[in-house]
Amino acid sequence: MTGITITGFNHIAYPISTREHTLPLYRDILGLAVIPSMVDGPAVIWTQMESGTMIHPIESSEPGKLGTFHLAFGVESVSDAITSLEASGIEISSSGERYDGQEFAFVNDPDGNRLEFASANDRKPHGRVCDEWGVTTNGDGPSSRHQKADAPIRVLSAEHVGVPITVRKRAITFYRDVVGLKIIPSMVETEEITWFGLRNGSMLHLVETEKGDAHTYHGGFVVEDFDGAINTIQQLDAKNIRIGDRLDGRRALHFDDPDGNHVELVSNNPARSGHRVADEWGYTKDI
Numbered sequence: 001m002t003g004i005t006i007t008g009f010n011h012i013a014y015p016i017s018t019r020e021h022t023l024p025l026y027r028d029i030l031g032l033a034v035i036p037s038m039v040d041g042p043a044v045i046w047t048q049m050e051s052g053t054m055i056h057p058i059e060s061s062e063p064g065k066l067g068t069f070h071l072a073f074g075v076e077s078v079s080d081a082i083t084s085l086e087a088s089g090i091e092i093s094s095s096g097e098r099y100d101g102q103e104f105a106f107v108n109d110p111d112g113n114r115l116e117f118a119s120a121n122d123r124k125p126h127g128r129v130c131d132e133w134g135v136t137t138n139g140d141g142p143s144s145r146h147q148k149a150d151a152p153i154r155v156l157s158a159e160h161v162g163v164p165i166t167v168r169k170r171a172i173t174f175y176r177d178v179v180g181l182k183i184i185p186s187m188v189e190t191e192e193i194t195w196f197g198l199r200n201g202s203m204l205h206l207v208e209t210e211k212g213d214a215h216t217y218h219g220g221f222v223v224e225d226f227d228g229a230i231n232t233i234q235q236l237d238a239k240n241i242r243i244g245d246r247l248d249g250r251r252a253l254h255f256d257d258p259d260g261n262h263v264e265l266v267s268n269n270p271a272r273s274g275h276r277v278a279d280e281w282g283y284t285k286d287i
């Protein structure tokens, strides 16, 4: 039992080249709302799905190179999370408060993946406004929100996030015993993936890879109309399109965004469970 109460995902950050190149996919195709950023760095774009979870595309600081990804868990209390992480010997690399009163703290997992623990958004008035490209200024107007009503795909929520790891037991010990996530049975055949359930029903998937391959990092987003999403993405000619069926009856569509980031869309049907069991290291079998 740790002192960290994770409520779900606050946001999933994707390193991108430029907003002109990549934001149209997230805003105009996946239908995410562009909302004012609550940080000073102009490279960070804040977008939001129906559930409130956000995707933050972050522009590269060096032309031709992408930055690093990170993942933000939502927590009830950032100060309790910091106390608990420090008690486990985890170093907090930075922490603070954003314009809207959201508190945050960053750590690295044992593979060097950046993780953030963040409290809820909009804890106080901020007066920030943005244009449809997410360029944000301190303004007087009401909070601005730019969303395409006729986007072909509607992303509803974050179903899971996949994070690359190299050494399974070391990574599980961190996510299970320090962060306090609960292992649940994996609903795919491959042994390399450990599934964790979050309190709001979303999941973290740790994916064993040789070198912690950055392309493995991805968000899995529930869409309203899965077959329609397949059509749309196929018409886009996106790279690395792959469609798969999971053992829980959900379907998944994988593809790359314009910068080569791995994106997954998941069908909206209820997941079947109860026919698989996992051991303490996430190895799963049918019962």
Ligand SMILES: [Fe+2]
Binding pocket: 011, 013, 056, 070, 072, 116
């Ligand atoms: Fe973040």
Ligand SMILES: [Fe+2]
Binding pocket: 160, 161, 162, 205, 218, 219, 220, 264
């Ligand atoms: Fe996935």
